[in-house]
Amino acid sequence: MPLSGKQFTDLIPQLQSICGKTNVIYHADELRVYECDAYTLEKMPPDAVVLPGNTSEVEAVIKLCRDRNLAIIPRGSGTSLSGGVLAVDGGVVIGLSRMNRILDVDFRNRRALVEAGCINVHVTQAVQSEGYLYAPDPSSQFACTIGGNVATNSGGPHTLKYGVTTNHVLGMEMVLPDGETVWLGTQPGGPEDIDGCDLRGAAIGSEGMFGIVTRVLLRLIKAPQSCKTMLGIFESVDDAASAVSDIIAAGIIPAALEMMDQLIIQAVEEAYKFGFPLDAGAVLIIELDGQTTGLSSLTDQIQDICRNKQAREVRIAASKEERALIWKCRKRAFGAIGRLSPNYLTQDGVVPRSRIPEMMKFIKQTAEKYQLRIPNVFHAGDGNIHPLILFDEKDKDQVKRAIQAGHDILGKCIDFGGSISGEHGIGVEKVDFMSRQFSPEDLEAMMKLRKTFDPDMRCNPDKCFPSASRCIDFTLKKQISA
Ligand SMILES: Cc1cc2nc3c(=O)[nH]c(=O)nc-3n(C[C@H](O)[C@H](O)[C@H](O)COP(=O)(O)OP(=O)(O)OC[C@H]3O[C@@H](n4cnc5c(N)ncnc54)[C@H](O)[C@@H]3O)c2cc1C
Numbered sequence: 001m002p003l004s005g006k007q008f009t010d011l012i013p014q015l016q017s018i019c020g021k022t023n024v025i026y027h028a029d030e031l032r033v034y035e036c037d038a039y040t041l042e043k044m045p046p047d048a049v050v051l052p053g054n055t056s057e058v059e060a061v062i063k064l065c066r067d068r069n070l071a072i073i074p075r076g077s078g079t080s081l082s083g084g085v086l087a088v089d090g091g092v093v094i095g096l097s098r099m100n101r102i103l104d105v106d107f108r109n110r111r112a113l114v115e116a117g118c119i120n121v122h123v124t125q126a127v128q129s130e131g132y133l134y135a136p137d138p139s140s141q142f143a144c145t146i147g148g149n150v151a152t153n154s155g156g157p158h159t160l161k162y163g164v165t166t167n168h169v170l171g172m173e174m175v176l177p178d179g180e181t182v183w184l185g186t187q188p189g190g191p192e193d194i195d196g197c198d199l200r201g202a203a204i205g206s207e208g209m210f211g212i213v214t215r216v217l218l219r220l221i222k223a224p225q226s227c228k229t230m231l232g233i234f235e236s237v238d239d240a241a242s243a244v245s246d247i248i249a250a251g252i253i254p255a256a257l258e259m260m261d262q263l264i265i266q267a268v269e270e271a272y273k274f275g276f277p278l279d280a281g282a283v284l285i286i287e288l289d290g291q292t293t294g295l296s297s298l299t300d301q302i303q304d305i306c307r308n309k310q311a312r313e314v315r316i317a318a319s320k321e322e323r324a325l326i327w328k329c330r331k332r333a334f335g336a337i338g339r340l341s342p343n344y345l346t347q348d349g350v351v352p353r354s355r356i357p358e359m360m361k362f363i364k365q366t367a368e369k370y371q372l373r374i375p376n377v378f379h380a381g382d383g384n385i386h387p388l389i390l391f392d393e394k395d396k397d398q399v400k401r402a403i404q405a406g407h408d409i410l411g412k413c414i415d416f417g418g419s420i421s422g423e424h425g426i427g428v429e430k431v432d433f434m435s436r437q438f439s440p441e442d443l444e445a446m447m448k449l450r451k452t453f454d455p456d457m458r459c460n461p462d463k464c465f466p467s468a469s470r471c472i473d474f475t476l477k478k479q480i481s482a
Helices: 005-019 028-034 055-067 120-130 146-152 199-203 237-249 262-272 295-308 320-331 333-339 353-370 396-415 431-437 440-453 473-481
Strands: 048-050 072-075 092-095 102-106 111-115 169-175 181-185 212-219 226-234 256-261 282-290 313-316 343-346 388-391
Touching (some): 055 092, 111 120, 169 199, 181 199, 237 353, 333 343, 353 396
Parallel strands (some): 072 092
Antiparallel strands (some): 102 111, 111 212, 226 282, 256 282
16 A cells, blocks of 8 residues: 555655665655656556665665565666566665666676666676676666666577576675575675575566665676678568578577567668668568687578578678667667657567467467557567557557557467567566466465565565466556456
8 A cells, every 4th residue: 555644754754864865756746757667558656766875775775664564666777668666556666776886897707796776788888898798688788777687587689699687697685675685696706606596596587576686796708709790681571580490490599680570670760770671571680799710601601591581682781880780770679669659568478489470470460450550679589579569548449459469469479388578577567477377386386485585575566476466457457448
C-alpha cells in the first residue's frame, strides 16, 4: 500500500538524514520521472526515491525500510523494457545513479571493479586505450548501468560470440533486504575459482529481487586484433533468415549477426542517413573479429553464403567510421521508431534459430490480424527476436490490440520450444507467461531461492512470479477488458 499521512512525513526526513536533502525525491511532480521505465504501458509512482552515494548509505536506507516493512525497488537507469522498476504497490526506489565510478582497473588480471551505477559503455571507454574491452554491449549501453545488466543478465549484439553478462561478471557486493552486506563470487584480488555454491550465478538475472547490487567485479577481454563488418542486403526476411542458419551451419560464429526488416530500415535511414536501400526486404549486419589472418577467407565464405541466398549485395565497411555508423543505426534503431509511431511495445522472445522464418511469418500475420505495424530488429544469431509493436497510447483500442498481439507472439515462442525472454527479463510485463513456460515445481524452486535472499518479499516485489500479490493484471487487464 502506498504510504500516507504520518508514515510518509516521518520517512522523508530520515531518508534525508542518511543520503542528504537533495538526494531524496518525494514531490508528486518529480516522482513522475520514476513512474515507469522504458516499458511505458504501465505507470506507478513510488512513494519516494533515494539516491545513495555509497554502500553504507544503501545499507542504512535498507535497514530503515526493513524496520518499517517498506518495499525497496532497485533502479539503475530505468531502461528496462519489462517494467522491472515499477513500484507496483508503492515503496522506496533506491536509485544507483550517483554510485557510478570505476573504482579500480587491474590489467594484469584483466578485471575492473565498478560501482553498480556505472554506465556500461564507460567501462570499455576507460580501458580501450590499453587494448581491452568489456564484452556485453546491450544496444542501450550508452545509458544502462552495470547493476541493471547484472539484474537482467543482459545480452547485446556481440553476445553471440562472447556470451552474456553472467560470463563476464566475476563477483559482486550486494546489500541484502535485511541490510547485511555480502560479497558473492570472486573477491577483488582473489582467485577466480572459489568453493561452494555459485551464489554469484544465482543472483545474476534475479531482476532486483535478491538485494541491491552495489559493486561489481568485471572480467575484461583483449580487444580483437581485427574486425570485418558486413552488410548483407536481401530481398526478403526469409532469405536473410536462411542465410543466418547457413552461416552457423557452416561452423562460423560471427561476433554479431543482427537482422533489420524493411520497416526498421526505412525508419533508421530517415534518422541516420546511412544509405540503406529503402526497398530491401531485410539487412543482416554480420561482424567477424579475431586474428587478422583467416578473417578474409571467412569473409569470402560469408559473402558466398549470402549470395547463395539471393543477397542483392554484400557490403563491407570500408573504414572505422563506416563501421561505427552501421552500429549506430543498429543500436539506436529503437530510437528511430519515434518517426513511425508515438509508442511501441518491444517483445523479447526467443525461438530456435531455424524457426526464425516461421516466426517472422507469424509476426506478419499477427500484424495483419490486429491491424498494427510490427517492425523487427533483432539478434538473429541467437534467435532472440525483438518485434516492435507500434501503437498510439491515446487510442485505447490500439493499446488493447498491441497487448494482445504481444501475447500471441510470446505464446508462439513457447509453442516453438523457445522462451519468453532473451535478455529484457520478466518484470511485470510477462508474469502471466511464467506458468506457461515453467511447471509449478520449477516456479516453486525459484520462489524458494528468492525467499532465501528475501524472506519477506520486500525487494522489488510483484515481479516475475505469477503468484505475486499484484501482477500485470492491475492495469493491463483493465485495458484489455475496457
Ligand atoms: C533502446 C533500448 C535498447 C536495449 N537493448 C538491449 C540489449 O541489446 N540487450 C539487453 O539485454 N537489454 C537491452 N535493453 C534493456 C535494458 O537496457 C537492460 O535490461 C539493462 O540491463 C537495464 O539496465 P538499467 O540500468 O537501465 O536498469 P533498470 O531499468 O533501472 O532496472 C532493470 C532491472 O534491474 C534491477 N536493478 C537495477 N539496478 C540494480 C542494482 N544495482 N541491484 C539490483 N537490481 C538492480 C531493477 O530492479 C530492474 O529489475 C534495451 C533497452 C532499451 C531502452
